[in-house]
Amino acid sequence: MPEFSKTYQFQSDLMIIRGALAQIMADVTPVCPQPDDVGTVEIVLAEVLNNINEHAYEGAPNGEITAKVKRLDQSLAFEIWDKGKAMPEETPPLGKEADLDVDVIDLPEGGFGWFMIREMTEDLVYARDANQNHLMFKLAVA
C-alpha cells in the first residue's frame, strides 16, 4: 500500500475550492491505481466542499476549510473541518434518491449531492465540536 497523508487548508470561495480540489486530486491520483476510484473521490469531495460553501458558510468566500486525506489499506480516509453553521439538527442529510418519474418541468435541479455522497462513502460520521463541523468518511480504493 502506498503511503500518503496530507492536510490542506483553504478558503470557501468556489474558485479557491476548485483549485484546492485540483491539488488534492493531483496528490491522490498516484496513490489510487484505478481511474474509476479517482473519479469517485473527485465527485464526493467536490460535493462535500461545495456544501460547505453553500450551507455552512452560506456562500461567503472567506470561511476556513481544513481537509485531511490519508491512504489506508483499502480506502482513502478523509476528515474535513469548517467553522460555519452546523448541519440542520446536527445530522448530515439522508440524501434520498430523486423522483424522476415526473414531467420534465418538475425534474429536480438539486438534491443530488448528498445522495451521491451517501452512495459512495463508507463510515460517514459528522460531529459538531468546538463550533466546528467535522466530517469523516472513507472511500474504497483499490
Add this chain to the structure above:
Amino acid sequence: MDIETELRGASRLITIQDERIDAAVAIQFKDKMRAISDEGEAHLVVDLTKVSFVDSSGLGAIVASMKQLKPGQKIELAGLTPTVQKVFRLTRMDSVFTIHEDVTSAFAATAN
C-alpha cells in the same frame, strides 16, 4: 464558461469548451444555454467531450437547460467522459436524457 455553437441544418451543435461544469460556473452555464436555446432550433446537441467533470450543481444546470426549452425543442447529450457518465448513472439522469456516444452518432441518429 466558454461555449461554441454551430448551426447544422435544423440542429445546433453546442460544444462546451470548459473542462468543468461545477458550482463555480453552474449559473453562467444555465444562462448561456438559455440564450442558445432561445435562438430556436428544434434540435440541440450538447458535446461534452471536453468536459472531464460535472458536479451536482453542474448536473442541475444541465437539467435546467432542458426545462427551459420551448415546446417542440429537444436537447441531447454526446461524448460523456467517464466521471461525467458516473454522475449521470448514479443520479439516474442517464434515463432522463438521450445520450449519444459522440457527436457523429448524435447526428447519424437524427438523419435516420
